[in-house]
Each structure stands twice: as C-alpha cells, then as structure tokens.
Amino acid sequence: MQLKDAVGSFFVEFSKFETHSVGMALRSMSRDPVFVEHAEQLLDLEARLRLLERLAFARDVPAGLIAELEACLLRARKLREHRDEVARNFLTAESNGSKPAVGAPNKTRPQRRRNADYSRLAELEHLWVPPTTRVQEYTDDATDLQETLRVITYKLERYMPVDKTLNA
Helix, strand or coil, rough: HHHHHHHHHHHHHHHHHHHHHHHHHHHHCCCCHHHHHHHHCCHHHHHHHHHHHHHHHCCCCCCHHHHHHHHHHHHHHHHHHHHHHHHHHHHHHHCCCCCCCCCCCCCCHHHCCCCHHHHHHHHHCCCCCCCHHHHHHHHHHHHHHHHHHHHHHHHHHHCEHHHHHHCC
C-alpha cells in the first residue's frame, strides 16, 4: 500500500469514529435528537468528547463504565493528534510539490544555499510523515476505537433507564 492510500484510509476511519461513533455515544446519553444534532454540527471533536464525559457524570453512570469511556476518549485524543500532524505535514508537502520525509524527521542542516532556497528547505525539513506501516497502525487504532466506543455505547444504552434520561 502506498503512503497516500494509507493516509487516505486513516483519514476515512478516523472520520467514521469522529462522526458516527461519537454521535452514537451522544445519542445514547441524550434522548433529545435536536440537542445531539446541534452538538454534532456546532462542536469540534474535543468539545463533543468533553460533552460525552460530562453527560456520563450527569447521568450518574457507574465509575467502571466512566473509566472505560475516559480511557477510550484518551486514546481518541492521542489519535486525533496523530491525525492532525499527518494531515498538516502530508498536505503541506503535497501542496509544495515536494515529497514529504518518511520515517524519522530530518535534522541535518543544508549546506550553503541562497537565502530563498534555505528558507524553503527549512520549511520542508520539519515536515514529517510517518512510514506507511505506522499510518496503517493509526488506521487500525481508529477502527478499534470505533468498536470500543460502540461497545461502550451499548453499555450506556443498557444502563440508562428511561426515567434517568434527561432531555439534554
């Protein structure tokens, strides 16, 4: 698999987690579809993750289930950081028409160059895209997060009796 394809797969799987899985979890905590729809449209991923945590506390979810949820959301935050880094560096390198550095970041300094060439090279030197195998690991992590949050959502739905469900 080529790097570009691996990055595309990673973005797709993370997007599924970000939209579908987190949305399902929010819907399991709130029976107000308008509230959930607005949260999905107006809040970024970090805000939706915080909302999910706070709803779990407000609904008096058992501590064990909250711990599972928090561990899942911590993994999601770390994977989001990887996604942002890959996106920033890969897309910047692609738009500059150069090939991103794959593997370890290049820390060597260029030899004597004109100032314009040096500044361009200095920009590209800091770009780093992980190797294809690492991006595939990120993709696997995103897929695993989808399944983990699906299981947690199922547990939340089973725990949430109708009388404990608030409108928010």
